[in-house]
Amino acid sequence: MSLRSPAYDQTNGASTLRPPRRAVFAFALGCLVFGYAFLQRVAPSVMTEELMRAFSVGGAALGSVSAFYFYAYAGMQLPVGLLIDRFGPRRMMAGAMATCMIGSVLFATSESLAIAAIGRALIGGAVAFGYVGTMTIAAHWFPAGRFSLLVGILQAVGMTGAISGQAPLRLVVDGTGWRDAMIMVGALAALLALAIFLVVRDRQDMRKTSGGMLSGMGRMLRRADSWGNAVCGLTLSAPMLAFAGLWAVPWLVQVHGYSKAEAGATTSIIFIGWGISAPVYGWLTDRIGRRKPLLYSGYAFAVMGLVGVVYIPELSPPAISFLLALIGIGGCSMVLNFTLARETNSPSDTGVALSFVNMCVVGAGAIFQPLIGYLLDLGWDGTEIEGVRIYSEAAYRIAFSAMIVGYAIGLAACFFAVRETHCRQLVEDR
Template identity: 45%
Template sequence: MTSEEVGQRPAHRPSVPAWLPWLIWSLGALFFCYGFFQRMAPSVIIDPLMRDFAVGAAVLGNLSAIYFYAYAGLQIPVGLLADAWGPRRLLTAGALCCGAGSLLFALAPDLNIAYLGRLLVGVGAAASFVGTLKLATNWFPASRFAQLTGMTMAAGMLGGVGGQVPLAAAVESFGWRSTLAAAALGGLILAILIWLIVRDRRPDAPAPRFTGGAAPRGGLRLVLRMPQQWLLAFLGGAMTAPMLAFAGLWGVAWLMQIHGMTRPEAASHTSLLLIGWAIGSPLAGALADRIGRRLPILRAGALIGLCCLMLLLYVPGLPSPIFLALFLIAGIGLSATAVTFAVAREITPTHAVGAAYGLLNGAVVGGGALFQPLLGLLLDLQWDGHMVEGAPIYSARAFDLAFLSLAVFLLLALLASLLLSETREKR
């Protein structure tokens, strides 16, 4: 246990109330929840967006995925800033930017302004997960880290659920523009709370080893030279792609167009994948902490997710209870992604963990950045020109071929995980 951890404080330093680390972590997790709500929002407004901006699936995929381009592309810089600048300022600025982007997107008169709004949302949200993990690193012992990572992911999934059925109901009642404009207020409130309450590290912790940029850059070079970091990144990206690309955008359209569901019904189904993720993330983290082993949980989760995905997409006529259960179980399995961050912490020196989190989380979100527009492009290539009320309608074959890419990517990552070496929890 390091001097940053609970129970290792010099006698002359002030003690820390037991509730304070949880309060500080919870504000970071709440921001991640808000960012995830914004991430998932386009999935329930596909038809209105296509009509308002007169675009097809490929363009809409890019409009949604520009969030992921910004988020994923900024993860390494965000990780360096978390190491050198501190999570408090990073999270405050991110929340402000995320709220401003939501407002701009809601008011966008044309596609270019809509792109800019989604870009700002992604830039702001980019700080949320890595900043929260940095708070967990600075305020909690390493023996709690995998569980806290899972709990942070669970908070994000709850935000994703809010971006499904509740958002769909609000959009039906108030329209997508008014709803997202109202949601922009959340970013401002979070920024104020984070600035007033969050502190970068425990008051009983030693001063940081550096404040300039040279050491963080050295940490990045160290991380980039580690093959295990790249294997983790590949596995994490593949395990989150079904959630970000399927539940996050194209799953609702598939359920409406192929299975004849209403928008709220379709959103409730894809929400089950997110709920499964919210349930499974803290459980996977807690189990990994308890047994002190990571890879069995990671591999089992990826295999469960792959099997459920294949059954959902390619076995017709499943009874409704089984169909619903597969969404939930797939989310539980794929939620083992949380454990990849525990592995990254254990193989990385403390001064470089922000860079490691940035690389890994960039790849995790990069799965969505890659597959949201890729699936849209594959759908457009199979489109027969059929439209209803100005929105393209795609065939079952088009969806089958597009979604097959998710399963192939996940299978390759599962095979790549066999090259990972087991780590042991640092105590």
């Protein structure tokens, strides 16, 4: 498995040695790649009007174009697990960031919806290497007892990228236009590609044959836990990826009268709540020795927050901010699904197990972004201002209810299909 060091046999979780300095740098760079992935993920949310105007489209079409990021990201997850385990993170992640630069420029210079979709797909497929690659580093270079905390740190850094993709990116868009802003974002990918190529090193003993990994995929897919964790992660992530990632800003502008910059800053509260709580979940779950109670509490917080913003009328700005924080705090409990996936699959199947859960997590964006856009178009009353469709509060309420249905499905999966591991590795290598 990727980056396995002889000093870090994680099968028994007994190692307490410090990880090599290069492993720390590799993990830090991986965190930056994941943060960059989130910046790209949410970028369309602060330029919805510009994109609708540039391509003369409505909500469903815009949601579909934005979702090409998620289609590619989710579709690449299982191949990513295989490729990183086979070839190592240095070449895979550096090459992916170079590809992301190309996709960003293509999206920024596109004159047609089809070319814009291809650009978003290249971006999504490229940044797909960041999360699983970084978690694989954490799983095989660091003591097993730190894995939940490291995943929490990784999520926290990802949220800084998401926050950067809200109000700060909106200021750049206001100053330069959306096309130049996206070219600047593409330049960041080039810098990350160079840094990864210069800093990260692969080990000869980390590489496996693709045949062994494919058999591991079969073992992983036969476990109900894998599917249960995937569904939980998908439903808990949907409001962050679809609501905050695309539709919260226009909702705040059109329904609550926020300016675009104010809406971007307010939407960032979801990412702040997510980022702050991610390391806390990682620390607390190891402290109490259980995983599922924190998942249940996460669903409780998330449901209260989403039901509040969707169904309570005439909310004040502080109330909206509080409820958005609850959505972020509750949704971030999905970090535990990655830990559970690791503990309910053998160590040699770690990469593909994490890839599968992450594929379904990001699949939330691919499913819910266009679904919400489609439901908004169904409820559209024909109001349009300067080529931009204006949706009513009732239309938003119906469209956002789809995420609440998702919560119910995920909670059932957590109850019936996810085992409590008591913070132990339940499946060992044979």
